[in-house]
Amino acid sequence: MTRPDPPPDLLVVRNLCLSFGGLKAVDDMSLTIRRGSIAGLIGPNGAGKSTLFNLIAGYYRPQSGRVVLEGEDITGLPPHVLFGKGLLRTFQIAREFSTLTVRENLMMVPAHQTGETYLGALFQPARVRAEERALRAKADEILEFLQITHVADLPAGGLSGGQKKLLELGRTMMVDPKIVFLDEVGAGVNRTLLYTIADAIRRLNVERGYTFCLVEHDMQFIADLCDDVTCMAEGRCLARGTVETILSDEAVIAAYLGRGRAAKGTGLAGTLVEATP
C-alpha cells in the first residue's frame, strides 16, 4: 500500500434539510465519514435516519445543504449516477431481482457491459462472451466469499431473508465502491446469518479497504463493527463519537428510552446487549 494518502474525509454532509409538509424530517444535519472506516447511524424510530439515507443516496432532493463525495458535490444526483461515482446502497427490505438467478443478480451489476447495448449484444458476440466469462468468475468468487455458492443457480426470489441481504452485499462487491450504505442490514435476519454478514463486512473493510455506513437498530451489531457512531433524534444530530461514548451518553439514552428510564441510570448498551446471545 504505497498510494499517496488522499484526504481522510470521504463523504461530507453539510447542513442537510428536508421537510414533508410542516414536519422537518431532516433538520440541518451534518455528517462526516472517514475513508476506510465503518460509520454507524443510530437513533430511535422516526429520528430521520432513513430520510437522511435517502437524501444522500439520491432518492430525495434536499431543500438545502450539500453532499460532497471526495470533494465533488453530488447533492441531488439520481441513484444510477451516484452508482457510477462509487456510492452504493442496500435496502432495509432486501430488493433482489426475483426472476434472475443469484449469479445473474451479481452479473447484472457492473456498468458499461458491451452486451447491454443493442449493437454489442447483436454484433459483438465474442467480446460479450469474454466479458461474461470474466463477470461469471467474479460472481462465483463473491458467492464463495459470502458462502452462498450452493444457491448460485436458484432464482433469487426463493432465498431466505438473510440470504437476500447477503446477496445485496454481494452486489456491491461486483464493482469497487468508494462507500456502501447498508440500511438495517440486520433487520429480519437470524443470528447465525447475522454473524456471517458482520464477518463479511469486517473482512471487506479490513481486506479490501471498503468504507461503510450502517443504519442499524441492533446495538450489538453497531458495537461490534463501528468505529464512529452518530445518533440522530428528531431530524438532528444528537451526539457523535466512539461506540463507548455514544452508548453511555445521557442524551442518547434519554432519546431511546424516555426520561424516566434514563433517570434510573440503566445503561443503553446494557439493556440492548442483554437480548443478544
Add this chain to the structure above:
Amino acid sequence: MTDLLNGLVHLASMLIIPGLAYGSQLALGALGVTLIFGVLRFSNFAHAEGLSLATAITILFTIWLQGRGVSLGVLPTALLGAVLTVPLMALVFIGTDRALYRHFRRIDARPEVFMIVSAGVMLMTNGVIRLVIGPDGRDFEDGERFIVTARGFRDWSGLAEPLVLKTSQMLTIGLAVVATVALFLFLNRTQAGRSMRAYADNRNLALLSGVDPDRIVRLTWIIVAVLSVLAGVLFGLDKGYRPFVYQQLLLPMFAAAVVGGLGSPLGAIVGSMIVAFSELALTFAWKKALAYVLPATLAPEGMVQALSTEYKFAVSFLILVIVLLVRPAGLFGKVAR
C-alpha cells in the same frame, strides 16, 4: 347594447350551454372512472361500455313502461326506466367484480393486469350490447323536448340571435349537480363514505382499523352503477342513443379524470369542464361573437377559429399532455412519487 346582448346570447347558446351539458355528461362518466381508480386502483377500460349497456337496458325498460301507458308528463319516461336499471347494473358490476377483479385483488396483481382484464370485459360487453339491443340507433326521448326554443326566444326578445335550452340539457346539468353534491355528502358525511375514503387513501391502514373491504368494493360498484346509468341515459337523451358512440367517450372521460387527478372526485368534475370547454372554445368560430362586440371597422373577416373542428378531440389530449408535463399528478391529485 342590443349587439352586446346578441353576442352574449350567441355565446350562451353556442358555447356555454352545450359546454355545460357536455361537461356534465363527461363529469358523471369521469367520476365513475376516478372512483374506480381511487378505490379499486385501476383504469377501467370497460367504463364506456358500461354506460352504453346501462342506457340500452334503460331503453328497454322505457319501451316497456311506455307500453303500459306510464309517462312522466313533460319529463322523459327514461328517467323512470333509469331508476329500474340501477339495481340491475349494480348486479352486473358486482357480478363482474366477483367473477374477475376480486381474484386479481386477492393476488395483489399489478395495475396493468387489471387494465388488461378490463379491456377483456370491454370486448365482451361490446358483444353483449349487440345481443341486448342490436347495433341500431334509438331515439327514446319523449315528453317536452325544449324549455326555450329558438323561435320562441326570438319572438319574445326581439333579438337576432336565438337562445335554446333543451329539457335534456337542463336535466343533465341539474342531475349532474345533484349527483355530485350527493356523492360529496356521502363521501364526507356518512360513516360508509368515510371508510371508503380511508380505504382509498391507505388500504392497509383501513383494513387494520376494521373496514370490511368487500363491503367497500360493493359500495363502490353500486355508486358507479348509479353514475353510469345517469351519465349514459342523460347523454343518450341529449344526443340520441347509438350503442357504440359511447366508446368515443372513453378517451375524453379518461382525459378529464387524469387532468383533474386520478382518484379525486373534485378533480374529475373540474377536469371534465376543462376538457369540454376547451374542446368547444378552441374550435369555436369567434367571428360572430367578435363582430357583435367590436366596432364594425375591426370586425374580423375570417372565422377566428384556433383549430379546425376535425382536430377537436385532439384538444383534450393536448391538455392531457401539458398537464402530464407540468403537473403529472393532475390538478387535484396527490403528488405520487
Add this chain to the structure above:
Amino acid sequence: MKRVLGPLLLGTALSAAPAMADDLKIGILFGFTGPIESLTPPMADGAELAMKEASDSGLLLGGATVTPVRGDSTCTDASAATAAAERLVTVDHIVALIGADCSGVATAVLNNVAVPNNLLMISPSATSPALATDGDKGLFFRTAPSDARQGELLAKVLIDLGINTVAVTYTNNDYGKGFADAFGAAYKAAGGTVTLVAPHDDGKADYSAEVSALSVAGGDALVVLGYSDQGGNGIIRGSLDSGAFDRFAVGDGMHSEKLMADFGPDLNIFGTVPWTEGDGTAKFAAVAEAAGKAGDGSFVRESYDAAALIILAMQKAGDPAKAHEHVMDVANAPGEKIYPGELAKALQILKDGGDVDYVGGSDVEMIATGESAGSYREFENKGGSFETVRMLTAE
C-alpha cells in the same frame, strides 16, 4: 385452447361440404360488423331476393339454383375483408361477388382477390370516385353511381332554387370527402359561395363544435353529405336544436324518411338521390313487401340490382365464368326493359336468344367505367315523406 380449436375446425369442415352440381353460389360481402352494420342486413336481404327469384324460376342455365353465401367485410379492415373474400372464392367456390360495400375494402378485395381469380364483382354501394380509375380488368361494376356525378347535380339543384350561399359538412371518409369535393367545385363554378366546409366523424359522441362553427359561418342552407343514421343525424339534430340552420340539402346517404320521424314532419329538407322514375321503385317495393322484407333502406335496391345483373349476365354468357363480359349487354339497351320481379321473364328472353335492358329498382344504366350512370331525383319533404320534385340525369 384445444377445446376452442375443435369447433373451429369442425365449423370449417362443415362449410367445406361440396356444393350441388347445378347450384351456383354468389358471395355477399358486406360489413355485418363495423360502422355500417345497421345498413347491411336489409341490403343482403335485397340481394337474396333476386337470387331466390331466379332460383324459383327454374330458367337459369337449365334449371340451376342460386345460393347466397355471406361474408363479413367489416367495412374498414382490408385484411379481414380479403380473408373473407378469399374464403368465399376458394372454399365456397362462388361464381360472382356482390360487394364489397365500402369503397376501401372493395378496392382491396378487387385487387387482391377478384383480379387474381377472374371474379365478377358488383358493388351496390361503393361510390368513391377513385374506384372508377382502378385497373379492374373489366371485372368490377357498381350499381351505385360515383359520388362525383351526384355532387354536380346537387349543386345544380341548389343554384336552381336560388340558394347561393351554403355551409357544407361531410362525413369524414372517402364517400363524404369525394362527394364534398365534387359538390364544392361544381357549386363554385356555378357562382355559389361555400362559407365553410367542415368534416364530421361518424360515431362521435358530440357535434356541438361542428354545429357552432357551421352556424357562425352561416349560409342559406346547410349541405349535409353524411349518413342519416350516423353523424349526419347528429349534425341536423344539433343545427335544429340550436337554431343554427333550418334548411338542409342532402345527398343519398341522408335519404331516409326516418329523419322526419326523428325531427318532425315539417323538417325543411331536400336533396338528390339516385332514383328511378316510378315503376322500378314501386315494383321493388312490391317485391320486397311480398317477401316480408324492408324495401326502402339505403342501397337495398342497388343490392337487388347487383344480384339481378350477375344472374342475367350469367344467363346471357351461358357460362358463369364469362359473365363479366356481358354485364354491359344486359344492363343497357337494346332489349326489353326489365323491372324488379321480372327476372323470370328476363331469363326466358335471354334463353331464347333475345336482349334485355335491365332497369331494376335503381334505374340501372351502365356507363363505360362500369358504374351506373344514375338518374337522380330531386326530392323534398312534404309533410313527413319525400316527394319527387323532378328527375335529373347527369350529362
Add this chain to the structure above:
Amino acid sequence: MSRTPLLFAAMAAVLLAVGLLQSWQLALTILNLCLISAVMALGVNVQWGVAGMFNVGTMGSAAVGGLAVVLISTPPVRAAWAAGGGGLLAAGAVLLATAALAFLLWRRMGERSLWRGPAVGAVVLLGLALSQRWFLPATAAIEAVDAASAGYLGGLGLPVVLAWAIGGLLAAAVAWPIGRLTAGLRSDYLAVATFGISEIILAVLRNEEWLARGVKNVTGLPRPVPFEADLQAAGWVQRLAASLDWPLRDTASVLVKLAYSAWFLAVLLIIWWALERLARAPWGRMMRAVRDNEEAARAMGKDVARRHLQAFVLGSAIVGIGGAMLVTLDGQFTAGSYQPLRFTFLIWVMVIIGGSGNHKGAILGAFLIWFVWVQAETAGLWLAQAGAAALAPDNPVRLALEEGPAQLRYVVMGLILVLVMRFSPRGLIPETTPESSR
C-alpha cells in the same frame, strides 16, 4: 419445454387442415396475416413482456409504418411538388426555427423564472401562426392537383421492401418523443396518454390530405412480388400447373401468396433472431432486472427511464415494420381502417395469450388469435346454429345469434383474454429465464 414444439406443430396442423379442407389460398392468406401479426406482437412483447410498459398506442405505430410505405414507394407527384412543395418547405423551416428558439428559451431562462412557461408558449404559438401563412396555401395547392386520383405529394418511388425498414425507423422517430414524455409515468397515465396520442396520429393521417390523401386512401401500392396475371402467362408456371394438375389460376395465386409468405417469414425470423439474441445477452438480463425491481435496478446504476425509452422505441419500430408489411399486403393505405380494437387490443390479446415475455409465445399467440379472428365467423355461424337449435324459435337470444354470428368475434376475444388472465396468466408458453433453464 417439450410443450412449445407441440403447440407450434398443432398450429401448423390447423393451418394445414384449412389448406386441405378449405383451400390453400385461404390457408396462405391466413398464414400471411399471421406472420404480420406475429411481427406486431413481437413489438408489443418487447414493450410489455420485456420492459413491463403498458402501451395502448400500438395502432399509431402501425399506421405510421403504413404511412412510410406511401411516402417511400409511391411515385412522386411532380405537379403537386411544383404547386406546393416550396411553401411546405418554408412552413417546415419556420416550424424548425420555432422549435429551436423555444428550446433555447427553455434552456436559457432557467427553472426558477416564472416567465419561462408563458414565453415558450408564446413563441410556439407565434411560430405556428406564422407557419400557417405558407402551410395553408401550399396544402390547398397540393390538394387541388388532380384531386380524384392524386392531390398529395406522393412518395419517392423507391422499392417497397425498403419502405418496411423506413416504416420501422419512422415509427421509432415518432415513438421517441412520446416515450420521452410518457416513459417515466405511472402505468395508468402511460396507458391513457399512449391511447390518446395514437388517436391524434390517426386524426392527422385522416385529415392531412397532402400527406397521404387522408380519407381518400392511397390504392395500387407497389408490391414486392409479381402479379398473378404475369405469372399465369409465364411458361414455367403453366408447366408447374400442368404437372401438379392444378388450375393455372390457383397455381399463380398460391405462388404469389407463397412469395409474400417468404418475405414476411424472412422479416419475422430476422426480428425474432435479434430479439432472442438480445434476451439472452446481458441486455435481457438487465431488462428483466429492471422489470423485477426498478428501485433496486436504479441503485445498481441502471438508468431505468432510459432503458424504458429504449424498449418503447424498439417495440414501436417493430410494430411499425409490421404495419408497413400489412399495408403492402393489402395494396392500399386506408387511414380510416385503423381502429383500436383491431390494431391495439387484438395485438394485446395475442401477446397475453401466447405468454408475455416469451418471444416464441408472442408468435404463437399471434398465429392463434389471428386464426380465431378470421375463422370466428365460420365457427360463429356453426356455434350459432348449434346454439340456436337448442333454443325456442322465437327466443330473442336465438334471433340475435342467427342475425349476427360475426359479432361473436368480440365476445370470443374478450372471453379468451379474461380466461387466460384468470386461469393461466403466464400464457401458453410461459417465460423462461435463460440462466435457470440451463
